[in-house]
Amino acid sequence: xxxxxxxxxxxxxxxxxxxxxxxxxxxxxxxxxxxxxxxxxxxxxxxxxxxxxxxxxxxxxxxxxxxxxxxxxxxxxxxxxxxxxxxxxxxxxxxxxxxxxxxxxxxxxxxxxxxxxxxxxxxxxxxxxxxxxxxxxxxxxxxxxxxxxxxxxxxxxxxxxxxxxxxxxxxxxxxxxxxxxxxxxxxxxxxxxxxxxxxxxxxxxxxxxxxxxxxxxxxxxxxxxxxxxxxxxxxxxxxxxxxxxxxxxxxxxxxxxxxxxxxxxxxxxxxxxxxxxxxxxxxxxxxxxxxxxxxxxxxxxxxxxxxxxxxxxxxxxxxxxxxxxxxxxxxxxxxxxxxxxxxxxxxxxxxxxxxxxxxxxxxxxxxxxxxxxxxxxxxxxxxxxxxxxxxxxxxxxxxxxxxxxxxxxxxxxxxxxxxxxxxxxxxxxxxxxxxxxxxxxxxxxxxxxxxxxxxxxxxxxxxxxxxxxxxxxxxxxxxxxxxxxxxxxxxxxxxxxxxxxxxxxxxxxxxxxxxxxxxxxxxxxxxxxxxxxxxxxxxxx
Amino acid sequence: xxxxxxxxxxxxxxxxxxxxxxxxxxxxxxxxxxxxxxxxxxxxxxxxxxxxxxxxxxxxxxxxxxxxxxxxxxxxxxxxxxxxxxxxxxxxxxxxxxxxxxxxxxxxxxxxxxxxxxxxxxxxxxxxxxxxxxxxxxxxxxxxxxxxxxxxxxxxxxxxxxxxxxxxxxxxxxxxxxxxxxxxxxxxxxxxxxxxxxxxxxxxxxxxxxxxxxxxxxxxxxxxxxxxxxxxxxxxxxxxxxxxxxxxx
Numbered sequence: 001x002x003x004x005x006x007x008x009x010x011x012x013x014x015x016x017x018x019x020x021x022x023x024x025x026x027x028x029x030x031x032x033x034x035x036x037x038x039x040x041x042x043x044x045x046x047x048x049x050x051x052x053x054x055x056x057x058x059x060x061x062x063x064x065x066x067x068x069x070x071x072x073x074x075x076x077x078x079x080x081x082x083x084x085x086x087x088x089x090x091x092x093x094x095x096x097x098x099x100x101x102x103x104x105x106x107x108x109x110x111x112x113x114x115x116x117x118x119x120x121x122x123x124x125x126x127x128x129x130x131x132x133x134x135x136x137x138x139x140x141x142x143x144x145x146x147x148x149x150x151x152x153x154x155x156x157x158x159x160x161x162x163x164x165x166x167x168x169x170x171x172x173x174x175x176x177x178x179x180x181x182x183x184x185x186x187x188x189x190x191x192x193x194x195x196x197x198x199x200x201x202x203x204x205x206x207x208x209x210x211x212x213x214x215x216x217x218x219x220x221x222x223x224x225x226x227x228x229x230x231x232x233x234x235x236x237x238x239x240x241x242x243x244x245x246x247x248x249x250x251x252x253x254x255x256x257x258x259x260x261x262x263x264x265x266x267x268x269x270x271x272x273x274x275x276x277x278x279x280x281x282x283x284x285x286x287x288x289x290x291x292x293x294x295x296x297x298x299x300x301x302x303x304x305x306x307x308x309x310x311x312x313x314x315x316x317x318x319x320x321x322x323x324x325x326x327x328x329x330x331x332x333x334x335x336x337x338x339x340x341x342x343x344x345x346x347x348x349x350x351x352x353x354x355x356x357x358x359x360x361x362x363x364x365x366x367x368x369x370x371x372x373x374x375x376x377x378x379x380x381x382x383x384x385x386x387x388x389x390x391x392x393x394x395x396x397x398x399x400x401x402x403x404x405x406x407x408x409x410x411x412x413x414x415x416x417x418x419x420x421x422x423x424x425x426x427x428x429x430x431x432x433x434x435x436x437x438x439x440x441x442x443x444x445x446x447x448x449x450x451x452x453x454x455x456x457x458x459x460x461x462x463x464x465x466x467x468x469x470x471x472x473x474x475x476x477x478x479x480x481x482x483x484x485x486x487x488x489x490x491x492x493x494x495x496x497x498x499x500x501x502x503x504x505x506x507x508x509x510x511x512x513x514x515x516x517x518x519x520x521x522x523x524x525x526x527x528x529x530x531x532x533x534x535x536x537x538x539x540x541x
Numbered sequence: 542x543x544x545x546x547x548x549x550x551x552x553x554x555x556x557x558x559x560x561x562x563x564x565x566x567x568x569x570x571x572x573x574x575x576x577x578x579x580x581x582x583x584x585x586x587x588x589x590x591x592x593x594x595x596x597x598x599x600x601x602x603x604x605x606x607x608x609x610x611x612x613x614x615x616x617x618x619x620x621x622x623x624x625x626x627x628x629x630x631x632x633x634x635x636x637x638x639x640x641x642x643x644x645x646x647x648x649x650x651x652x653x654x655x656x657x658x659x660x661x662x663x664x665x666x667x668x669x670x671x672x673x674x675x676x677x678x679x680x681x682x683x684x685x686x687x688x689x690x691x692x693x694x695x696x697x698x699x700x701x702x703x704x705x706x707x708x709x710x711x712x713x714x715x716x717x718x719x720x721x722x723x724x725x726x727x728x729x730x731x732x733x734x735x736x737x738x739x740x741x742x743x744x745x746x747x748x749x750x751x752x753x754x755x756x757x758x759x760x761x762x763x764x765x766x767x768x769x770x771x772x773x774x775x776x777x778x779x780x781x782x783x784x785x786x787x788x789x790x
Contacts, residue, residue, distance in 0.1 A: 003730070005730060041553065041573055041575075044571070045573060113571070129733060152729070166724075168726045168728065171729050249570075290562075452557055454555040532726075537553060537555050537556050537573045539556070539572045539573070540570065
């Protein structure tokens with residue numbers, strides 16, 4: 001029998017949404033017993049985002065955040081949007097033609113990891129118990145099916161499943177309400193969506209993979225507050241776009257977001273990103289600089305149309321675990337925070353008056369909020385790009401967002417499944433990626449090294465296969481096992497052995513981005529939590 | 542028997558160390574910090590002595606910034622009874638740390654001090670030895686086994702080519718090596734309890750420890766980047782390159 005602890009509210013994941021839930025709960029009722037579990041070795045260790053932050057939700061959470069020292073140090077001073085035509089040429093979009101949602105006046109360039117570190121300090125100051133290094137591995141249910149809480153994973157279990165000398169049994173955390181805020185494609189959130197049929201009324205969720213690097217650059221080239229966005233080259237086989245932000249301390253963050261509905265199995269988002277950095281628009285800043293950090297994370301970008309029901313008996317789903325990102329703004333932090341704050345308000349109400357239902361209470365608050373308005377008015381943005389392509393989709397979005405304020409009287413739906421889009425290698429054009437030069441572009445392993453990722457070596461593999469034969473069977477013959485290319489950490493390798501090809505899973509390299517769980521064409525890979533503290537140790541990401 | 546354990550806050554061993562661009566120090570901004578692994582082994586050993594009924598109280602001590610409270614809380618979550626932070630915003634030299642421990646050892650009447658053999662940031666390997674000299678007490682360094690019996694502690698030391706077991710009269714100083722034990726994981730309820738355990742903050746002035754600077758950090762440099770390899774077409778070409786370019790034969 002596992003030991004258990006009782007709380008009023010247990011929150012899974014110390015990201016922007018989970019921490020905002022915790023903080024709002026304690027602001028509303030200081031007597032509530034609230035705890036937050038975080039699988040990373042510390043708060044912020046697993047957080048990776050662009051990011052340009054719209055401070056709207058933060059203003060509501062702490063109107064004195066400046067006094068409290070929130071790490072919003074770099075206001076956006078200039079927005080530039082580029083269309084990259086090829087490896088050399090580009091065109092800057094006139095400011096008047098940029099959709100309003102992509103303009104960043106009043107926003108800040110931040111490290112969301114550092115924002116979370118700061119939010120965690122505020123939460124602890126309010127009496128929230130935060131437990132980094134503990135992964136919620138399992139959902140617990142009452143006999144009537146209501147969510148009872150979560151259990152942390154066992155520690156000190158060997159690769160073959162035996163108990164080591166350091167074995168420590170997982171622990172049950174019981175709560176009146178459990179809030180799941182694991183981020184995009186949370187492994188428990190995924191189970192809840194399926195168990196409670198939360199997505200039956202929604203379009204399928206759509207995903208992208210974001211890859212990001214932090215660079216220390218020549219101070220002479222550094223323009224704090226400068227924000228660059230763009231699309232086009234080198235992505236020919238997929239939609240997506242790049243970002244490059246000049247943050248403080250002579251650093252820039254640069255990244256590429258690649259939509260995961262691409263069809264060419266030869267596509268490698270990692271290598272697309274590496275060659276992107278050679279384009280003059282980006283190279284002008286990066287050249288002569290030094291790479292400080294590297295990481296990757298999947299993004300849930302289906303928006304309003306793909307948003308599942310966010311409540312169920314005894315639990316709520318918030319932030320990117322549900323999919324509250326606003327793709328038109330390419331921002332998810334403020335919406336994730338707001339969704340957590342609404343969840344906290346709903347939980348506080350139903351705890352005070354048990355005759356209320358969590359679903360109705362949450363929905364009423366949600367429907368009255370700017371969050372709903374924001375997600376609803378941008379519902380057509382991504383489907384327009386998917387349906388009409390970057391150019392006509394962009395034109396549609398300009399009309400919808402700048403002229404009609406998001407009130408186009410139609411709703412576009414994208415009901416295709418990201419993982420079902422891959423075409424057979426027989427009909428796909430092979431892509432030749434240039435070799436990295438070691439100055440602007442790098443190989444996977446030297447990149448993974450900079451993520452500071454680590455997993456205790458002797459533990460069960462946390463990337464599980466439903467059917468061991470698929471990677472070297474249909475995945476290999478039809479798609480040349482695409483995991484070798486979509487994984488930004490080089491976790492999956494097909495190695496030739498005497499008995500034929502075999503799949504090697506380098507689970508120690510895993511960055512917890514969840515792309516394999518999303519993109520595997522056979523949906524054969526399930527990401528589960530490794531031993532607590534395992535995974536990347538991102539600084540300033 | 543009271544046991545004093547040293548706990549130092551250092552950069553986490555998983556984090557790749559990066560040198561600041563002005564070469565003044567290692568860049569620690571927002572990097573993950575942790576208990577020095579050798580200190581963690583010291584904490585584990587002290588807790589095992591308490592569990593065995595030998596130690597009556599385990600006191601974790603850190604000399605460092607106020608952020609070191611985090612590592613002291615971890616030590617208490619693992620089982621230390623209370624903690625003392627000797628707070629300083631400057632980097633404390635080994636001699637200063639040794640003087641601090643000498644004073645605390647006397648004040649607390651500790652019979653055993655367990656320290657990590659060195660910290661993974663500065664790699665000095667000095668505090669334990671200096672403390673023994675200052676207090677004129679015996680030392681057992683690089684311990685891979687520790688056993689306490691009536692008035693003595695037997696310490697098995699890892700030395701070149703084998704093991705040496707020494708018997709020290711208490712009070713004594715022990716520094717830990719990697720193979721002494723495998724530290725446990727902290728349990729959630731213990732992490733919560735640790736928040737309510739006593740943590741006392743002192744200064745060097747409170748303890749009457751004189752701080753004198755003997756060492757000045759001139760600069761920190763990253764190791765030279767490795768040159769990329771080249772593929773050679775033949776053995777002859779290899780020999781020619783070894784002769785003419787590498788000049789090793």
